[in-house]
Amino acid sequence: MQKTTASSKQQPTVRGVFTITPCLWFDRQAEDAAKFYVSLFPDSHIDKVVKAPADFPSGKKGDVLVVDFTLTGRKFSGLNGGPYFKLNEAVSFIIPCENQAEVDRYWKALSAVPESEQCGWVKDRYGLSWQIVPTMLNRLLADPDRAKAGRVMEAMLKMKKLDIAALERAAQGGSR
Numbered sequence: 001m002q003k004t005t006a007s008s009k010q011q012p013t014v015r016g017v018f019t020i021t022p023c024l025w026f027d028r029q030a031e032d033a034a035k036f037y038v039s040l041f042p043d044s045h046i047d048k049v050v051k052a053p054a055d056f057p058s059g060k061k062g063d064v065l066v067v068d069f070t071l072t073g074r075k076f077s078g079l080n081g082g083p084y085f086k087l088n089e090a091v092s093f094i095i096p097c098e099n100q101a102e103v104d105r106y107w108k109a110l111s112a113v114p115e116s117e118q119c120g121w122v123k124d125r126y127g128l129s130w131q132i133v134p135t136m137l138n139r140l141l142a143d144p145d146r147a148k149a150g151r152v153m154e155a156m157l158k159m160k161k162l163d164i165a166a167l168e169r170a171a172q173g174g175s176r
Contacts, residue, residue, distance in 0.1 A: 021068075023077040025085050026126060028058065030078030033126040034069040040109050043073045058082025092121065092129035099134075100164045106132045107161045117160040134164045140171050148173075 026033055031049060038044040050066040052059055058081060059065070067078040097103045110130050113123040120133050140152040148171050155170035156162065 019075060021075045021077050022091075023079055024087065024128065025079050025081045026087075027083050028063075028080050029126055030067045030080045031064045033128070034067040034076075034078050036124075036126075037071055037076075038069055040106070041072050044071045045069065047075070058084075087127040087129070089116070089121070089123075089129045092131050094131040094133055096133060096135045103132055103134060103162060103164065106130070111161075119156055119159060120162040132162065134162055134167070136164065137162065137167065140167060143171070 024030070024033070034046055038046055047068040047070055048066075049064055050068075052061055052063050052065040054061050056063075056065065064080055066080070069076050069078065095106050097106065107122060110124045110132070111117060111122040112125040116123040116129070120131050120137075121129060122132060123129050137152075137156070141149050141156075143149045143152075151170040151173065152167055155167055159166070
């Protein structure tokens with residue numbers, strides 16, 4: 001059997017590197033969402049707003065159709081596709097946080113659906129799910145001392161917003 005591969009000459013590139021851009025489907029809030037997201041993260045900006053050249057199923061000629069934006073140096077596209085599909089937890093974006101102040105800042109900015117909060121996950125006002133995760137968590141969960149990792153996992157599963165000090169106490173054998 002012959003192995004097939006895609007030729008990089010056929011692919012869209014940025015600075016000579018193949019790229020994949022996530023497209024987020026919004027009802028009609030793509031521009032508002034993009035403005036909100038770029039206000040939260042460093043190295044972020046709106047690249048382009050495309051207005052519809054004609055009426056379309058969820059809007060009129062001249063309405064915002066697509067918003068291309070960059071978050072932390074990564075390209076995204078927001079589509080005003082109408083009410084036909086909703087964002088859900090099947091796709092989420094991880095925000096690695098170095099300290100509790102970062103966890104708290106992103107949690108405060110993004111958490112808009114309290115009933116969706118669990119184990120560091122939040123849902124924002126546009127329906128997009130985020131995981132606000134201390135960078136130390138994976139290190140603790142991967143610890144070769146499986147009892148230690150288990151205590152961290154047990155503590156994490158009881159949390160909504162992740163608490164770094166409580167996770168570290170659990171790793172050391174202390175109570176939450």
